[in-house]
Amino acid sequence: MASKTTRRKFLKTALTGAAGAGAAAALPARADDYITPAMTTPGKPFSGYGMPSPHEAAVKRITRPPGISPGTGGSDTPLEQLEGIITPNGLHYERHHNGVPDIDPATHKLLIHGLVKTPLEFSMDALMRYPRHSAIHFLECGGNSGALGGPQPVQASAGVIHGLLSCAEWTGVKLGLLLDEAGVQPEGKWILAESGDAASLSRSIPLTEAHEQGIIAMFQNGERIRPEQGYPVRLLMPGWEGNLNIKWLHRIKVTPGPTMTKDETSKYSQSLKGGKANQFNFIQPVKSVITRPSGGLTMNGPGYYEISGVAWSGHGKITKVEISMDKGATWVEAEMPGPILPKCLTRFRLPWEWDGKDIVLQSRSTDDQGNLQPTREQWHAPYSVAQFYQCNAIQCWQVSADNSVKNVYA
Amino acid sequence: MASKTTRRKFLKTALTGAAGAGAAAALPARADDYITPAMTTPGKPFSGYGMPSPHEAAVKRITRPPGISPGTGGSDTPLEQLEGIITPNGLHYERHHNGVPDIDPATHKLLIHGLVKTPLEFSMDALMRYPRHSAIHFLECGGNSGALGGPQPVQASAGVIHGLLSCAEWTGVKLGLLLDEAGVQPEGKWILAESGDAASLSRSIPLTEAHEQGIIAMFQNGERIRPEQGYPVRLLMPGWEGNLNIKWLHRIKVTPGPTMTKDETSKYSQSLKGGKANQFNFIQPVKSVITRPSGGLTMNGPGYYEISGVAWSGHGKITKVEISMDKGATWVEAEMPGPILPKCLTRFRLPWEWDGKDIVLQSRSTDDQGNLQPTREQWHAPYSVAQFYQCNAIQCWQVSADNSVKNVYA
Numbered sequence: 001m002a003s004k005t006t007r008r009k010f011l012k013t014a015l016t017g018a019a020g021a022g023a024a025a026a027l028p029a030r031a032d033d034y035i036t037p038a039m040t041t042p043g044k045p046f047s048g049y050g051m052p053s054p055h056e057a058a059v060k061r062i063t064r065p066p067g068i069s070p071g072t073g074g075s076d077t078p079l080e081q082l083e084g085i086i087t088p089n090g091l092h093y094e095r096h097h098n099g100v101p102d103i104d105p106a107t108h109k110l111l112i113h114g115l116v117k118t119p120l121e122f123s124m125d126a127l128m129r130y131p132r133h134s135a136i137h138f139l140e141c142g143g144n145s146g147a148l149g150g151p152q153p154v155q156a157s158a159g160v161i162h163g164l165l166s167c168a169e170w171t172g173v174k175l176g177l178l179l180d181e182a183g184v185q186p187e188g189k190w191i192l193a194e195s196g197d198a199a200s201l202s203r204s205i206p207l208t209e210a211h212e213q214g215i216i217a218m219f220q221n222g223e224r225i226r227p228e229q230g231y232p233v234r235l236l237m238p239g240w241e242g243n244l245n246i247k248w249l250h251r252i253k254v255t256p257g258p259t260m261t262k263d264e265t266s267k268y269s270q271s272l273k274g275g276k277a278n279q280f281n282f283i284q285p286v287k288s289v290i291t292r293p294s295g296g297l298t299m300n301g302p303g304y305y306e307i308s309g310v311a312w313s314g315h316g317k318i319t320k321v322e323i324s325m326d327k328g329a330t331w332v333e334a335e336m337p338g339p340i341l342p343k344c345l346t347r348f349r350l351p352w353e354w355d356g357k358d359i360v361l362q363s364r365s366t367d368d369q370g371n372l373q374p375t376r377e378q379w380h381a382p383y384s385v386a387q388f389y390q391c392n393a394i395q396c397w398q399v400s401a402d403n404s405v406k407n408v409y410a
Numbered sequence: 411m412a413s414k415t416t417r418r419k420f421l422k423t424a425l426t427g428a429a430g431a432g433a434a435a436a437l438p439a440r441a442d443d444y445i446t447p448a449m450t451t452p453g454k455p456f457s458g459y460g461m462p463s464p465h466e467a468a469v470k471r472i473t474r475p476p477g478i479s480p481g482t483g484g485s486d487t488p489l490e491q492l493e494g495i496i497t498p499n500g501l502h503y504e505r506h507h508n509g510v511p512d513i514d515p516a517t518h519k520l521l522i523h524g525l526v527k528t529p530l531e532f533s534m535d536a537l538m539r540y541p542r543h544s545a546i547h548f549l550e551c552g553g554n555s556g557a558l559g560g561p562q563p564v565q566a567s568a569g570v571i572h573g574l575l576s577c578a579e580w581t582g583v584k585l586g587l588l589l590d591e592a593g594v595q596p597e598g599k600w601i602l603a604e605s606g607d608a609a610s611l612s613r614s615i616p617l618t619e620a621h622e623q624g625i626i627a628m629f630q631n632g633e634r635i636r637p638e639q640g641y642p643v644r645l646l647m648p649g650w651e652g653n654l655n656i657k658w659l660h661r662i663k664v665t666p667g668p669t670m671t672k673d674e675t676s677k678y679s680q681s682l683k684g685g686k687a688n689q690f691n692f693i694q695p696v697k698s699v700i701t702r703p704s705g706g707l708t709m710n711g712p713g714y715y716e717i718s719g720v721a722w723s724g725h726g727k728i729t730k731v732e733i734s735m736d737k738g739a740t741w742v743e744a745e746m747p748g749p750i751l752p753k754c755l756t757r758f759r760l761p762w763e764w765d766g767k768d769i770v771l772q773s774r775s776t777d778d779q780g781n782l783q784p785t786r787e788q789w790h791a792p793y794s795v796a797q798f799y800q801c802n803a804i805q806c807w808q809v810s811a812d813n814s815v816k817n818v819y820a
Contacts, residue, residue: 034521034660034661036513036517036518036606036660038511038512038513038606038607038608038658039511039606039607039608039610040608041511041512041608042480042481042508042509042608043481043506043508043509043510043511043512043607043608044481044509044510044511044512044637045476045480045481045509045510046471046473046474046481046483046484046485046504046506046509047471047473047485047504047638048470048471048473048485049461049462049470049471049500049501050471050499050500050501050502050504050636050637050638051459051500051636052459052499052633052634052636052637053515053634053636053637053641053642054512055514055515055516055641055642056633056634056641059633059634060458060459061456061457061458061459061460063456063457063458064456066455070452070455071452071453071454071455071456073456074456075456075457075458081633082629082632082633083542083544083581083628083629083632084544084579084580084581084629084631084632085544085579085632086496086546086578086579086631086632087631087632088498088499088631088632088633089460089462089498090459090460090461090633091459091460091632091633092460094456094457094460096453096456098452098453099452099453099454099455099456100453100454100455101448101449101451101453101454102448102451102453102454102464103446103448104465105463105465106465107446108446111444129710129713129714129715129716130716131716131759131761132493132716132718132759133747134493134494134495134747134757135747136496136749168496169494169495169496170494171493171494196446196448196449197448197449197453198448198449198450198451198452198453200449218493219492219493219494221494221496221497221498221631222492222493222494222495222496222497222498222501223462223466223469223491223492223498223500223501224462224463224466224469226460226461226462226463227454227460227462227463228457228460231463231465231466232463232465248448250444250446251444300539303539304539305539306539306540306541306542308542337543337544337545339546339749339751341749347544349541349542351541
């Protein structure tokens with residue numbers, strides 16, 4: 001395929017290639033009497049709560065070696081093995097600082113205090129009686145994709161490099177409603193949100209945004225939030241870096257300014273060239289990644305493929321995803337069949353006829369605020385060498401004639 | 411609340427009531443040093459595939475007593491315990507005729523034959539190479555809610571009465587693409603789709619609709635389809651009755667007309683008054699159900715509540731959900747914050763201040779084809795007494811001063 005092909009020509013060529021992509025044409029003597037072993041065996045009975053097929057046991061979160069202590073670290077969503085935009089709850093990424101606490105919802109309380117007229121304490125039963133809000137949003141660790149900041153391209157899968165990223169339908173109570181009930185005093189300009197595990201992770205958030213956008217989330221993809229995602233209740237700030245979406249939420253304190261906690265001073269600041277740093281860069285930038293083909297997957301020789309992946313932005317909706325096959329010289333727009341929702345993963349697809357030669361595939365996304373995903377060089381320009389937070393650099397996958405797919409800096 | 415209140419007045423009253431719905435105002439001597447047991451205990455380590463909290467063990471599919479043989483019957487999604495529109499895969503309803511077969515994806519094949527130019531056989535690996543399509547759609551058994559056809563109102567939960575209903579993001583290959591590759595002969599007007607379990611469930615579908623709308627689905631909410639939903643591959647006809655969304659799909663035969671299989675002649679026909687029957691009524695009609703409050707749940711006395719539930723239509727998008735509190739005399743429009751997607755569950759919500767007196771709550775939905783959900787009497791009018799398929803009658807819940815919620819025919 002020529003690198004300067006138009007999208008129309010490109011789609012026509014590739015869709016022609018799609019027919020016969022994988023079908024075995026020769027048909028054995030089988031038809032109406034086509035009987036398999038499963039057709040002569042009684043099946044398993046009904047179950048109260050289902051699990052994936054044992055044949056899919058390899059599809060699991062990628063757990064990393066523990067950090068400074070057991071329960072400290074993360075596990076990645078295996079993006080290259082998933083489809084669509086919803087992450088099943090069992091595969092939602094994890095990032096813990098003291099493992100997963102066991103919290104009894106019958107005794108757990110959420111406290112709202114500080115610069116409020118009436119400090120309030122909410123049982124889970126009390127929270128359940130408030131009006132609810134549901135929306136599908138991505139959640140992404142502020143350190144996701146940070147590997148692209150390194151001097152050499154790490155040879156790893158899309159999940160390992162970009163899998164501190166998941167997407168679910170969240171349901172809960174709007175934080176603004178609870179803050180209004182407590183009555184914020186005029187001096188209250190920020191909140192401090194603190195987790196109820198032994199890490200006591202805490203972050204400061206400006207009051208205006210917390211009031212407008214915050215959700216006290218209790219449900220994830222329809223069911224109650226999973227233990228790893230903050231059971232029985234977490235803070236959700238849609239589009240904001242994962243770390244401040246406080247899990248196992250037990251306390252919100254209204255404060256005059258940022259509290260400058262250990263979790264926001266020792267981490268999540270972006271060190272700049274020259275020794276200064278940006279602090280409180282809350283919103284995850286516009287981003288995309290091709291998950292198929294991607295690092296570590298094996299091609300099946302020349303022929304038809306679908307290029308597919310996900311795009312997202314903490315600023316709003318994705319308006320465009322483009323694919324380059326010539327190291328960024330030209331770009332072809334991918335299809336986004338939808339749904340396209342704000343602060344949510346958006347699936348993109350592009351049919352592709354591979355000629356079997358070495359090629360570099362890249363995707364870049366644009367959001368409805370006009371933000372365009374930068375190259376690695378553009379992204380890194382203002383920062384010190386070690387800075388890796390909120391990395392939204394374009395991912396380059398080298399597809400090679402030997403059928404390998406590798407992470408490259410192209 | 412007066413039954414003839416306007417929506418504006420209604421919302422204002424109810425939202426005022428929302429503040430203080432459940433909060434405990436008195437605050438003990440707790441603040442920054444508010445320490446719980448979970449805050450002094452190391453948490454559990456990372457896991458490859460997560461599960462719900464042990465505290466949520468009661469939230470499970472409602473399994474019914476087996477029918478004529480083990481593995482024959484269904485299990486319901488507990489609608490009243492869920493939120494939003496996505497059903498988590500572990501709680502997707504089941505309906506089996508011979509239990510859940512164990513099918514090895516390495517050997518499973520999908521055959522397309524009959525009135526085609528080239529019969530084709532697809533391995534799962536081959537299917538994986540085709541272009542994919544993702545969409546969020548409800549799936550509903552044709553017999554769901556049939557209990558409302560009975561002479562007396564069954565005392566059961568929303569899940570037991572209406573829970574042969576779930577909603578997921580499905581991803582697969584468009585059936586039309588595979589049929590085109592096989593090349594349908596001019597005499598081919600219908601397809602027969604057959605399951606690869608020992609029930610060999612098979613249904614006839616008109617070719618035009620199968621070609622346009624059919625999806626050979628391999629993923630459910632991001633991950634591979636669950637065994638109970640047809641692993642490794644099922645047919646999805648969005649909006650059409652569940653039974654013909656053939657699970658464990660192993661064969662599609664192009665035929666000149668409907669095959670009149672046992673699964674479509676002994677069942678799924680709607681017997682009419684006078685002894686005739688409607689056959690091949692494929693599309694699930696416009697429908698809604700209030701899940702909160704609903705049968706078997708317990709009220710907490712007078713005060714603020716959110717009325718909430720789901721609406722759906724096999725014909726398209728939901729455009730309106732209305733609530734009546736006076737046995738259908740007047741209707742108030744509920745909020746639908748979205749997303750509102752075609753052939754997909756749509757969540758509706760309405761704030762409500764309950765005065766503690768007996769009241770009947772009903773919901774009715776309208777879709778973008780102009781279909782309006784009927785009363786039980788309207789729905790049943792053309793049918794014989796025993797007919798219960800595709801029941802979309804309005805559900806009436808009696809909320810009583812003793813805090814009980816019951817199924818009534820109002």
